[in-house]
Amino acid sequence: QVQLQESGPGLVKPSETLSLTCTISGGSVSTDYWSWFRRPPGKGLEWIGYVSYSGITNYNPSLNSRITISIDTSKTQISLKLNSVTAADTAAYYCARRHTTGYYYLWGQGTLVTVSS
Amino acid sequence: DIQLTQSPSFLSASVGDRVTITCRASQGISRFLAWYQQKPGKAPELLIYAASTLQSGVPSRFSGSGSGTEFTLTISSLQPEDFATYSCQQLNSYPLTFGGGTKVEIK
Numbered sequence: 001q002v003q004l005q006e007s008g009p010g011l012v013k014p015s016e017t018l019s020l021t022c023t024i025s026g027g028s029v030s031t032d033y034w035s036w037f038r039r040p041p042g043k044g045l046e047w048i049g050y051v052s053y054s055g056i057t058n059y060n061p062s063l064n065s066r067i068t069i070s071i072d073t074s075k076t077q078i079s080l081k082l083n084s085v086t087a088a089d090t091a092a093y094y095c096a097r098r099h100t101t102g103y104y105y106l107w108g109q110g111t112l113v114t115v116s117s
Numbered sequence: 118d119i120q121l122t123q124s125p126s127f128l129s130a131s132v133g134d135r136v137t138i139t140c141r142a143s144q145g146i147s148r149f150l151a152w153y154q155q156k157p158g159k160a161p162e163l164l165i166y167a168a169s170t171l172q173s174g175v176p177s178r179f180s181g182s183g184s185g186t187e188f189t190l191t192i193s194s195l196q197p198e199d200f201a202t203y204s205c206q207q208l209n210s211y212p213l214t215f216g217g218g219t220k221v222e223i224k
Contacts, residue, residue: 047213107160
């Protein structure tokens with residue numbers, strides 16, 4: 001059974017870079033598309049961007065200049081880098097797998113990242 | 118960007134109640150809409166996709182309808198495990214966007 005697990009620092013200082021990894025177990029990343037989402041405290045979900053199995057990316061324009069999403073097929077990992085973070089980037093971050101129908105049917109448990117000095 | 122407006126944002130209901138949540142899109146999105154359930158500290162769970170298709174393993178008390186700009190999620194008989202936050206998501210165009218969420222609490 002395929003499972004996704006996010007990992008990374010729970011605390012990041014303002015202006016620094018947030019780096020998270022999504023590790024896929026029980027399957028390959030060499031198919032499908034993989035997205036990052038986040039939910040700030042008390043707010044709705046937000047799509048951050050996706051990476052395809054071949055490395056094609058598409059980012060939310062609201063974050064575009066600060067994001068890098070990449071894929072490492074040998075390590076079965078997806079990574080997210082968000083630079084120049086502020087308190088507004090405090091959120092639970094999730095990675096998710098897109099089905100061929102286009103819908104996100106498999107999600108990681110999420111990891112909470114707090115931006116604070 | 119396509120804006121999704123959910124209503125109500127908060128709902129208090131009893132076990133056994135019929136519950137309906139509405140999601141309105143700022144422009145037509147055909148049937149490219151999904152509904153998710155999320156409990157505190159847990160991942161979102163896909164309930165409905167393509168506006169009305171029940172995801173495998175989801176109880177049949179959940180149903181979705183609508184097309185274009187207006188969609189509904191209905192829970193026919195609310196169960197204790199259904200108390201959670203529900204969110205709609207449009208996949209018609211990028212950037213993907215979500216509604217603000219509806220929190221369903223026990224009356």
